[in-house]
Amino acid sequence: xxxxxxxxxxxxxxxxxxxxxxxxxxxxxxxxxxxxxxxxxxxxxxxxxxxxxxxxxxxxxxxxxxxxxxxxxxxxxxxxxxxxxxxxxxxxxxxxxxxxxxxxxxxxxxxxxxxxxxxxxxxxxxxxxxxxxxxxxxxxxxxxxxxxxxxxxxxxxxxxxxxxxxxxxxxxxxxxxxxxxxxxxxx
Numbered sequence: 064x065x066x067x068x069x070x071x072x073x074x075x076x077x078x079x080x081x082x083x084x085x086x087x088x089x090x091x092x093x094x095x096x097x098x099x100x101x102x103x104x105x106x107x108x109x110x111x112x113x114x115x116x117x118x119x120x121x122x123x124x125x126x127x128x129x130x131x132x133x134x135x136x137x138x139x140x141x142x143x144x145x146x147x148x149x150x151x152x153x154x155x156x157x158x159x160x161x162x163x164x165x166x167x168x169x170x171x172x173x174x175x176x177x178x179x180x181x182x183x184x185x186x187x188x189x190x191x192x193x194x195x196x197x198x199x200x201x202x203x204x205x206x207x208x209x210x211x212x213x214x215x216x217x218x219x220x221x222x223x224x225x226x227x228x229x230x231x232x233x234x235x236x237x238x239x240x241x242x243x244x245x246x247x248x249x250x
Contacts, residue, residue, distance in 0.1 A: 071149055081107070081147050082108065082145065084104065084144070085185040086148050087104075088117075088155070089102060092205075096119050096120075098205035098206055099119060100199075101116075102114055102191065102195070106149075108240040108241065109236030110228060114214055125155045129161055
């Protein structure tokens with residue numbers, strides 16, 4: 064199986080009910096080597112967004128977040144919530160084993176990569192990332208952020224009603240459609 068955007072489209076056509084999470088990194092003024100935000104967007108069900116503050120945009124930092132998610136949620140919840148991840152091909156995301164968490168021969172998650180210079184392929188997450196920049200403006204450093212303060216932009220985004228969600232907020236839908244344990248992660 065390939066991991067391109069075309070492969071993603073084919074997989075989704077064959078598995079329309081799977082959960083798709085878009086993933087990206089928002090950098091502060093310090094760039095990739097200073098604190099960054101890992102953004103996770105549940106596009107399939109509710110437009111819910113999670114933010115994780117990481118020390119840097121590195122494979123180790125991303126691995127730590129996904130190890131936490133896997134341990135905290137357990138294999139069954141992790142598999143259900145993160146059945147497909149769509150992201151760009153940045154260095155910190157290139158190792159599929161970080162996300163796919165093999166269980167015997169089966170994989171809990173599949174990861175697919177957008178085309179080069181094709182951020183529109185995960186456009187809803189990119190739009191949410193713009194909202195983050197309203198609260199944490201470009202040029203600002205994330206070095207003084209704590210996880211609770213970094214979660215604040217996602218709380219605002221998740222509490223905003225949307226016509227595309229029939230006047231509901233992402234949080235309201237997440238309460239109905241996502242596993243409660245994910246919502247109680249205690250960030």
